[in-house]
Every structure is written in structure tokens, then in C-alpha cells.
């Protein structure tokens with residue numbers, strides 16, 4: 001059994017680090033217009049909304065670094081003395097957030113990167129991730145993407161089918177190189193997350209089922225242009241119980257050991273994927289803000305320390321280096337999406353608060369029925385609580401950010417913060433309704449800078465130079481007519 005001090009992990013990782021959120025209310029002096037203001041580190045969020053406009057994504061540099069360090073130091077603490085020399089490392093799942101400035105922070109910390117497209121690979125290389133720490137994932141890699149990854153000398157492809165393995169072999173052969181491969185297995189484990197973000201069941205398209213996976217390993221071993229280096233498993237995202245992880249770890253390790261015994265194939269690493277769930281409720285608190293009725297996830301979720309304590313001793317039995325591939329756990333709570341209230345309206349059933357951000361900036365509530373805390377950036381002194389739906393301006397019924405939430409009365413012009421928008425926020429953003437993608441700001445202490453500009457409306461609309469010239473005359477003429 002792996003030996004490390006569980007209380008030490010609990011104390012050092014939780015709650016001191018992961019729960020210490022960089023978005024917090026600060027109370028104002030008694031004579032100030034508002035009772036409290038929400039800050040990102042030392043910067044007032046309402047100031048950023050005024051300066052850069054809304055919608056706006058605001059990131060805390062400190063939070064990103066703390067999350068990453070918590071993860072990698074927990075893994076390091078949990079190294080097994082029985083297997084000296086085996087390195088465990090964190091490979092950031094870029095799909096969660098591909099802003100190059102965010103990626104640069106993680107590359108500088110020594111993270112690896114898991115990418116799923118040529119675009120993500122280019123950003124990872126440009127951000128400074130060493131090629132030997134980049135893995136390429138995904139069920140549908142194109143020939144061009146495979147060739148690009150081979151030219152970049154990445155660490156390994158996480159291969160999802162025998163067909164794909166054959167194509168990688170052919171391309172590597174033509175290029176006269178050896179492709180390092182890791183086979184992704186499907187352990188048929190229910191992650192008990194939302195069905196759209198569960199990937200480890202036989203009915204899901206991911207990986208090769210355990211019964212056929214040996215064939216892929218044997219194929220890889222018997223082809224000179226392939227070098228089989230690892231095994232990969234990822235059962236889903238926002239997983240909030242230990243059981244699925246434990247099951248997946250046990251069956252993967254049993255598979256590795258059987259493979260070694262039956263075929264003599266030895267591997268270098270076991271990539272256990274990502275999927276660690278994070279807290280979305282009651283992330284920011286204040287006496288003037290009603291806590292969510294569902295209570296704190298903290299009371300029911302396993303902590304990172306508990307996850308590592310439960311899973312690593314099992315994984316270590318493979319005798320392989322362990323790679324973990326978290327995305328959400330590194331970036332989700334590092335970002336708040338800001339929107340401004342446009343209108344409110346009520347009917348006999350409910351009250352709607354219509355804000356200027358919605359499913360185009362954060363599709364998770366619509367796509368996965370996901371919960372995000374919504375909170376005003378300024379807490380006024382005398383506003384009664386009411387139950388409201390926070391909805392966006394997009395022409396879809398599914399365009400909501402929060403439903404049936406108890407919040408202090410919101411009025412036109414108020415700014416709201418939608419918490420934990422850093423993972424699968426901007427990366428899933430769209431131009432639907434021809435809306436430009438919002439700007440991204442990185443806060444570092446009391447300083448901040450734009451890390452991606454707001455898109456230009458005329459570019460998003462696909463206007464040519466002559467279209468632009470025409471539109472400008474039309475808009476001017478209309479104004480003159482109105483005047």
C-alpha cells in the first residue's frame with residue numbers, strides 16, 4: 001500500500017489551496033454606495049466591465065497556478081517509494097481552455113499538454129510545451145494532423161481504434177519515422193456524470209474495448225514504424241465520486257499486467273486521463289447573498305487528496321509512470337464571465353433577468369444542464385431577494401445561464417458574474433446570431449491585461465472591403481434620416 005500522510009495531503013491541498021478562491025467579495029465602508037464588491041485578486045470586477053465592456057471573461061493568474069501546483073504536488077507527494085525513478089506528471093487537457101497566455105503559464109510550470117487537433121497542437125507548441133510532453137488524442141485524427149504531429153515529434157498518439165493505428169503506421173512508414181503510440185482502452189465504466197461527458201462506457205465512441213485492445217498492442221509491436229509506449233484511459237468529465245475512477249484504475253492495471261504476462265509487451269506509461277469534478281456551487285459567499293439551497297458540494301465530493309490516495313496506489317501496481325490529464329480542475333474556477341443586465345420582465349409564473357451574455361459565451365447550462373453560480377458584482381445595501389431565471393439575448397429557449405435562483409433584485413445596468421467559466425467556456429463559444437466572441441482579461445494581483453481581444457463585428461459578419469464601405473454609408477445615412 002502506498003504510504004503517504006493523508007492528513008498532510010488534506011491539510012496542504014484542501015482547503016488551503018484549492019478552496020481558496022481568488023474571486024471574493026470585499027466589504028465597503030459604511031458610506032459607500034454598495035455594501036460589497038466582487039474582486040478578482042485585487043481588481044474590482046465592475047471596473048473591468050466598465051473598461052472593457054461585456055460580455056467579458058476574467059481570469060485569475062494566481063488561481064491557475066495554484067490549481068496546477070496543487071495537482072502536481074499531490075501527485076508528487078504520492079510517489080511510491082517502491083517504484084523510485086518513475087515519474088508522475090500532469091498533462092493539461094488543452095480542450096478545456098486554449099488561450100495561449102493561459103497555456104504559457106502552465107507550460108512554464110512544467111506541465112505536459114494533451115491536444116485533440118492540429119490547432120491545439122500548434123498553440124501548445126507556441127506556448128512552450130516541450131514536444132516530448134505532448135500527447136495527441138481524439139477519435140478522428142486526420143491524415144494531415146497525424147503527419148503534423150509526427151513532424152513535431154510529439155510524445156505519443158493516444159490511439160482510439162485499430163483502423164487509426166494502421167493509418168498512423170502507414171503515414172509513419174511513408175515519412176520514414178517511428179510513431180510512438182499509446183492505446184486508449186474503454187473500460188466500460190459508468191462515470192455517473194452527464195451522459196454527454198461520460199466517455200468510458202462501451203456505448204460511447206471512445207477507446208477500444210478491453211477484449212479487443214490486446215490485438216491493437218500486438219499490431220503495434222509487430223510494425224517497425226510503430227513504438228508502443230503506453231496505455232490510455234479517460235472515463236469522462238466532472239466526475240464527483242471515487243468509485244468510477246477506482247473501477248477504471250483496477251481494470252486498466254489488470255489489463256496491463258495480463259498483457260505483459262501473455263504477450264511480453266511492456267509499456268512506459270499509463271495515462272489515466274482527467275475528469276476530476278470541481279465545485280460549482282457557493283463559490284463566492286457573502287451574508288447578503290443567499291447560499292444555494294442544494295448546499296455545498298464540498299461536503300459530498302472527494303477532495304483531490306482523497307482522489308489521489310484512492311487511485312494512485314492502484315495505478316502504481318502497474319509499475320508504470322503515471323500521467324494525469326486534468327483540464328477542468330486546472331482552469332474552471334480561474335475565470336468569471338461578466339454580463340450586464342439589459343432588462344427584467346415578469347409574468348404570472350416567473351421573473352426573467354435578461355443579460356447581454358448567454359449560450360454563445362457559456363453553452364454548458366444549455367448543453368449539459370450544468371450549474372454555474374451567478375452573483376452580482378456589486379452587492380447593494382437594500383435589495384430584496386427574489387427567485388429569477390438569468391437568461392441571455394440569443395434566440396433559443398435553451399439560452400439560459402441559471403434557473404430558479406434566489407438573488408438580490410437585479411436592475412438594468414447591474415453587472416453579474418457567472419462563476420467557474422474557465423473550462424469549456426471560451427473553447428465552446430460560438431458566433432451564433434453573429435455575435436463577436438468576447439474579450440479575455442488576465443488579472444495578476446492588482447494588474448491586468450487583455451489576453452485576447454474582442455472579435456470585430458465586421459470580421460465576424462464576413463464582410464468584404466466593399467461590403468464594409470457600403471454598410472458604413474448605409475448606417476450613416478440612416479442616422480442622418482433619423483436626425
Ligand SMILES: Cc1ncc(COP(=O)(O)O)c(C=O)c1O
Pocket residue numbers: 093095096114137234236237238273274275276325326327328329423
Ligand atoms: C481524453 C481526455 N483527457 C482529458 C480530458 C479532460 O477532462 P476534464 O476537463 O474533465 O479534466 C478530456 C475531456 O474531455 C478528454 O477527453
